[in-house]
Amino acid sequence: MTLIDNGIYVTGQRTASPTSLDETYQLLNDCAGMAWIGLYRPDAEQILSIATEFSLHPLAVEDALKGHQRAKLERYGDTLFVVLRPARYLDVEETLEFGEINVFIGPGFVVTVRHAENPDIAGVRRRMEQNPELLALGPEAVLYAVLDEVVDGYAPVIAGLENDIDEIEDQLFGGDPAVSRRIYQLLGEVIDFQRATGPLRGMLEGLLRGADKYSVDVELQRSFRDVLDHVLRVTDRADSFRVLLENALTVHATLVTQQQNDEMRQLSEANLAQAMETRRLSEVGLEQSEDVKKISAWAAILFAPTVVGTIYGMNFDTMPELHWQFGYPLAIAAMGVCGLILHTIFRRRKWL
Numbered sequence: 113m114t115l116i117d118n119g120i121y122v123t124g125q126r127t128a129s130p131t132s133l134d135e136t137y138q139l140l141n142d143c144a145g146m147a148w149i150g151l152y153r154p155d156a157e158q159i160l161s162i163a164t165e166f167s168l169h170p171l172a173v174e175d176a177l178k179g180h181q182r183a184k185l186e187r188y189g190d191t192l193f194v195v196l197r198p199a200r201y202l203d204v205e206e207t208l209e210f211g212e213i214n215v216f217i218g219p220g221f222v223v224t225v226r227h228a229e230n231p232d233i234a235g236v237r238r239r240m241e242q243n244p245e246l247l248a249l250g251p252e253a254v255l256y257a258v259l260d261e262v263v264d265g266y267a268p269v270i271a272g273l274e275n276d277i278d279e280i281e282d283q284l285f286g287g288d289p290a291v292s293r294r295i296y297q298l299l300g301e302v303i304d305f306q307r308a309t310g311p312l313r314g315m316l317e318g319l320l321r322g323a324d325k326y327s328v329d330v331e332l333q334r335s336f337r338d339v340l341d342h343v344l345r346v347t348d349r350a351d352s353f354r355v356l357l358e359n360a361l362t363v364h365a366t367l368v369t370q371q372q373n374d375e376m377r378q379l380s381e382a383n384l385a386q387a388m389e390t391r392r393l394s395e396v397g398l399e400q401s402e403d404v405k406k407i408s409a410w411a412a413i414l415f416a417p418t419v420v421g422t423i424y425g426m427n428f429d430t431m432p433e434l435h436w437q438f439g440y441p442l443a444i445a446a447m448g449v450c451g452l453i454l455h456t457i458f459r460r461r462k463w464l
Contacts, residue, residue, distance in 0.1 A: 118149050124245060190219055196312075197210050201269045220251075253332055259316070295360050302357060
C-alpha cells in the first residue's frame with residue numbers, strides 16, 4: 113500500500129485520518145484545513161489523481177513519477193515542488209546510501225512522495241502533531257520540518273566520511289597498496305554528497321527571499337535560516353573533504369613516483385655495479401689475453417730453433433751437410449734468423 117499516512121489538520125490539530133484519496137478530497141472541501149498526504153513509491157494513478165485535485169504542474173508530476181531527480185526547488189504559481197536527497201552512512205559497508213523525497217506544497221495541502229526507506233517521514237509527522245502551534249503555520253511548516261529532518265540526517269554522514277578520511281591518511285603513509293582505490297571510491301561518494309547538499313543553499317535562500325511575498329510567518333523564516341546555517345556547515349565540510357581527498361590523491365601519486373624513483377635508482381646502482389664488475393672481468397680477460405699472446409709469441413720464437421736443433425740432433429749418418437765444415441754455423445744462423453723473423457712479426461702485431 114503506497115498511501116502510508118493521510119491526515120486532515122485544522123489549526124494544527126489532526127481532525128481526520130482518511131483511508132483513501134477520494135475521502136481526503138471530500139473532507140478537505142468540507143473544512144478550511146490542510147491535508148497532509150504521505151506516499152511511498154506511489155503508482156501513476158495515485159500521482160495523477162493528486163495532480164488533478166490540486167492542479168499540480170505536469171513537469172513536476174513527471175519528475176515525481178520518474179524519480180532519480182537532483183535536489184531542487186521549483187515554483188509553479190502558488191505551488192512548490194521540492195526534491196530532496198537524504199543520505200545515510202552505512203557503517204558495515206562504509207559507504208553512502210542516497211534516497212529521494214518529493215514534496216508538493218500549496219494552499220491547503222502537502223504531499224510527500226518518498227522513494228526510499230530513509231528518512232522516516234512518519235517521525236516528522238509525529239513531532240509536528242506534538243507541536244500544533246508550528247503545524248498551524250501551514251504547509252510551509254511541514255516543508256521546514258522535512259528539510260530539517262533531511263539536513264539533520266547529514267550529520268552522521270559527515271562523521272562517517274571524516275572517520276574514513278582519517279583511515280585513509282593512515283593507509284596513505286602506511287604503504288597500503290589498496291589506498292588508491294579507496295581514495296577514488298570515497299572521492300566519488302563525497303562528490304555525490306555534494307550534489308545532494310549543494311543545491312540546498314540556493315533552495316533555502318530562494319524560500320527566504322519569497323517569504324514576505326507568500327506571507328510566511330516570521331518565526332518560520334527564522335527556522336528556515338537555522339536550517340540554512342546547518343546546510344552551510346554541511347556543505348563547507350563536504351568541500352573540505354573533497355579538497356583533502358584530492359590532496360591525498362596528489363600525495364599518493366607523489367609517494368608512488370618517489371618509490372618508483374627509489375626503485376629505479378637502486379636498479380641503476382645495481383646495473384652500474386654489474387657493469388663495473390663486467391668491466392673488471394673484461395680487463396682481467398684482456399690482461400690474460402695479452403699474457404697469452406706474449407707466451408705464445410715467445411713459445412713460437414723458441415720453437416723454431418728447437419726444431420732445427422732437434423733435427424740436427426738426430427743420430428743419422430746420411431743427413432745433409434752433416435760433415436760440411438759450415439754446417440754448424442749455418443744451423444746456428446738458421447736458428448737465430450728464424451727467431452729474429454718471428455720476433456719482428458710478433459712485435460709488429462703488438463704481441464710483444
